[in-house]
Amino acid sequence: MKFIIQRDRLVQSVQDVMKAVTSRTTIPILTGIKIIAAEEGVTLTGSDSDISIESFIPKEEEGDEIVEVKQTGGIVLQAKFFSEIVKKLPKDTVEIEVGSNLQTTIRSGKAEFNLNGLDPDEYPHLPELSEEQVFKIPADLLKNLVRQTVFAVSTSETRPILTGVNWKVETGQLICTATDSHRLAMRKAAIETENDAHYNVVIPGKSLNELSKILDETNEPVEIVITENQVLFKAKHLLFFSRLLEGNYPDTSRLIPSESKTELVLTAKEFLQAIDRASLLAREGRNNVVKLSTLEEGIIEVSSNSPEIGKVIEQVQSQSIEGEELKISFSAKYMMDALKALEGTEIRVDFTGAMRPFIIRPVQDDSILQLILPVRTY
């Protein structure tokens, strides 16, 4: 294998596939990046066996030569060193050549590195997915779907299925749901499907976070292939594979109250800042719990009290308070997470009493919903 490549393109691809590489693996070759040079270009692969990422660098793009492949072939190089090296090379182009005994030379200007490589044939194969059923989502919408749900997954392994986000596809709609059993985030979006596809899978939260970091903020479509135990996201020059979580995701629809007793309409940003301030003293306490009370004339009072440190009380003017008077306590963190995930400036909060879950959503948008279970203090 021997090729000359533009350094910045190599650096970018290495950074992308590095998202899947971990030093904590039981399969030593997975601490490396697989590099394959073919006539059409160079392919890099990184994997931790849960997530695998493949990045392709084409021979040329828009008339510019990016890679000159002098001899096809492949090698696996230690990801940690290879990624540091390419970042710090002195010139705009890099030559990579595999010699005898898998010894690999990386040359740029007057700098020459010699790395001990590993045999690419020993690198695990990526799953082969039959691509009969594919649906498409623009990259920027996909990033939003992830951002607005993934924070609500469980971080505890006591119910592993809750560490993932449930993706349900039916009648041309994708419904993403995440819950850690104390709060729930749900987001719907219309999708392009080729036929009347049905899916109901759970994608690990970690995979979605890494995917979101790699995708560009464009409206280019990402193709999604779902099989029994794998999902594949295909963007331009990029394949992102993740295993799916096994098991049945709980039915969350019955958690969502259909009626309400107290409804608030208010500005998300102002509310978020008030909760943030109220939580400053609450963090020290047990649960980061703040209290909310409705007062006269559309005023909402947000407060918290940590006897050893002090207390905070703040009034927020809402657009409207309808229904019953209310005093309720909840986790400031969950509320801030939910408010940050919402789009739009006006939000609506529907309560069904101090002991029942409540719902936060944008006033003009039914595609997103955040649910929080209150904390019993009153």
Place this chain on the structure above:
Amino acid sequence: MKFIIQRDRLVQSVQDVMKAVTSRTTIPILTGIKIIAAEEGVTLTGSDSDISIESFIPKEEEGDEIVEVKQTGGIVLQAKFFSEIVKKLPKDTVEIEVGSNLQTTIRSGKAEFNLNGLDPDEYPHLPELSEEQVFKIPADLLKNLVRQTVFAVSTSETRPILTGVNWKVETGQLICTATDSHRLAMRKAAIETENDAHYNVVIPGKSLNELSKILDETNEPVEIVITENQVLFKAKHLLFFSRLLEGNYPDTSRLIPSESKTELVLTAKEFLQAIDRASLLAREGRNNVVKLSTLEEGIIEVSSNSPEIGKVIEQVQSQSIEGEELKISFSAKYMMDALKALEGTEIRVDFTGAMRPFIIRPVQDDSILQLILPVRTY
């Protein structure tokens, strides 16, 4: 105590004095910030008993009212909470009022915090220094003096005196020296003294690092007062006290070779980048050691070898190599630290053989010197 203050000025002062506050203190009141409101303005103090910082916010500046003191007095508030609170307050002004039982109210817009305060009379007094002998250094030069020496202090407590920087003042010159016994950094500067002052003190490296963070990059003079066991830096509206280290600083002048056998002249940046690359593989090994060899025609070879990972070799073109041929090994980290500390683009490296300390300095500047002890590998 009651006053109304511009929030951004309060935030800045709190940030400055926070540099001295630590949560790991055996004196509980030092986890707080002392606030004193007087007719002329408000003074904040933070201290960990080694370092004490006092920041003054004047009643007005350039005709703008900054503080309106309604009632003089004082309080001590938990630094951790107070600093978070002032950062997140909703409006541009803040009212702070001490009520009964040291209960302190912080108001801004519709937000109201109530913090449990502590008695300011119980806060330790700052040292009182007689200011007979003062010398001055512009703030930007002072920051440079610190930056170019402090990295070389020892991080080990086996010889506590080496964790500080030696400041020697004589005949209108300040000489700053730091060494961890493997390398040494020295910087001289002419200073304004009022009389023929003599000092020889050791300032903790940590104090100088914190001082450097607080000082603005201006040429405003900083007044320096040195006593037997304290040093005080006085900038505009800021007092920075540090204790001095006890003991005699070793005489380092005899470490510095007065002759050389091999002299290199080269570009600092190019050399630094080559060392940085060579160290990429060396870091894994024992000591992060790189090798340097002089070749023909002014070429210097920088290399390192970590058998398990691979090797790197790079040629750097120098302006000149004079004297004996040389092969020498040294810590890449020490060399990079030294090169980053130098000003100017052209540097000169003077070697006296592979086993002797060598010196790096700018070609056109005698006020700064970096010394490194080689590692025996050849």
